[in-house]
Amino acid sequence: MSRRPDSPGSATVLEELAARASALDAGDPLAAQRERFVLPDGVVYLDGNSLGALPAAVPEALADAVHRQWGEGLIRSWNEHRWWQAPLRVGDTIGRLLGAAPGQTVVGDSTTVHLFNALTAAARLRPARRLLLTDPGHFPTDVYIADSVARLLGLEVLRVAVDDLPRCLAERGHEVAVAGYSPVDYRTGELYDMAAVTRAVQGAGAVMLWDLCHAAGALPVRLDELGVDLAVGCGYKFLSGGPGAPAFLYIARRHQDAFDQPLTGWNGHADPFALRGEYAPARGVERARIGTPPILSLLALEAALTAFEGVGMDQVRAKSLSLTGFFMDCADALLDGLGFTVVTPRQPHRRGSQVALRHPEAYPLVSALAARGVIGDMRAPDLLRFGVNSLYVSHHDVLTAVRHLRQAVTLREHLEPRHRQRAAVT
Numbered sequence: 001m002s003r004r005p006d007s008p009g010s011a012t013v014l015e016e017l018a019a020r021a022s023a024l025d026a027g028d029p030l031a032a033q034r035e036r037f038v039l040p041d042g043v044v045y046l047d048g049n050s051l052g053a054l055p056a057a058v059p060e061a062l063a064d065a066v067h068r069q070w071g072e073g074l075i076r077s078w079n080e081h082r083w084w085q086a087p088l089r090v091g092d093t094i095g096r097l098l099g100a101a102p103g104q105t106v107v108g109d110s111t112t113v114h115l116f117n118a119l120t121a122a123a124r125l126r127p128a129r130r131l132l133l134t135d136p137g138h139f140p141t142d143v144y145i146a147d148s149v150a151r152l153l154g155l156e157v158l159r160v161a162v163d164d165l166p167r168c169l170a171e172r173g174h175e176v177a178v179a180g181y182s183p184v185d186y187r188t189g190e191l192y193d194m195a196a197v198t199r200a201v202q203g204a205g206a207v208m209l210w211d212l213c214h215a216a217g218a219l220p221v222r223l224d225e226l227g228v229d230l231a232v233g234c235g236y237k238f239l240s241g242g243p244g245a246p247a248f249l250y251i252a253r254r255h256q257d258a259f260d261q262p263l264t265g266w267n268g269h270a271d272p273f274a275l276r277g278e279y280a281p282a283r284g285v286e287r288a289r290i291g292t293p294p295i296l297s298l299l300a301l302e303a304a305l306t307a308f309e310g311v312g313m314d315q316v317r318a319k320s321l322s323l324t325g326f327f328m329d330c331a332d333a334l335l336d337g338l339g340f341t342v343v344t345p346r347q348p349h350r351r352g353s354q355v356a357l358r359h360p361e362a363y364p365l366v367s368a369l370a371a372r373g374v375i376g377d378m379r380a381p382d383l384l385r386f387g388v389n390s391l392y393v394s395h396h397d398v399l400t401a402v403r404h405l406r407q408a409v410t411l412r413e414h415l416e417p418r419h420r421q422r423a424a425v426t
């Protein structure tokens, strides 16, 4: 007698998934890190790839920065609390997560601003070449800035997908000044081979600029080992530095003397307090400073980064793969026949720290999920995105999220008018 397969969502299937989640969570060496975050009760947070959750160390550090350092110390705190050194100090802390030795990473400003500086400086490192390469699927700001830099410098942007890079570089590599790419596709979560792309770009004599917004704090990045030239990335996604947290810029030491950025602000001057009339860049990565940095945000980010203390990025990666793999298993078991397609690659080495599902009703479904206490997000037109941060997401959270998604869609909650009204931020 053949046994009928259990239908999706049946009690047996759910019990099996719950047992797996319990076993995986029980064996999770990072389980205790969740204590380092403040998360509201009853919420499953799968949007840490857009805005990281609040690290428990941040409120106290911010209160101290405001009341004691600013309120009492006043301007003396630039020296006494080493505010002036914060961009490089926090840069080195982030550098440790990126495989970057100290003295190559600076923090302040936004990713967008760093992109402008880095792309322009990269083009100036290759003055005889007139092409900028970028990914047609790149996050829009990266493409917009590349286009603007090209207009300013009289260069041309080619939008070339990662898979087409070898062909493009073989044909026109000698004309390429800089290639700006992200290791993780922010929509699908696809992970590219950073080592291979870096080799190919540099093999053509071009500068490799990586945007690490979806990699920093999510997976091991070996900037020094791979010989990457330049990198940028934001502080508020997997680094959990808070809304609008300052972003970082990495300049490999060998490029620092020649790094000529367009935004020549006084903080990057060799002798900023001499207040000279002529610009002379500081030595080292300090020259990539621009103007006065947002100290409160920098100190919040610095406190947030303590959540990574004692945690290896290889552990973060192993758990992230376990979470995303389990997510896809739950989706296979519980969402079959409900109109979803998993678009994130199944092979572990080809996915970042998120799972994306395609569904024509992505927006109202994400809204209906949020009403059930499961926070993910959507990317137009039809992707539901679920980011997993290994420091505070559990396998049970993943199962809860997929169960709620199944319920929301089978109960047709996404058809309710309140879930069809678009908010300003999606």
Ligand SMILES: *Cc1c(COP(=O)(O)O)cnc(C)c1O
Pocket: 110, 111, 112, 113, 138, 139, 141, 142, 182, 186, 211, 213, 214, 234, 247
């Ligand atoms: C999130 C993200 C940004 C954000 O840039 P901001 O200047 O912080 O708004 C840029 N690029 C990529 C690839 C991103 O994922």
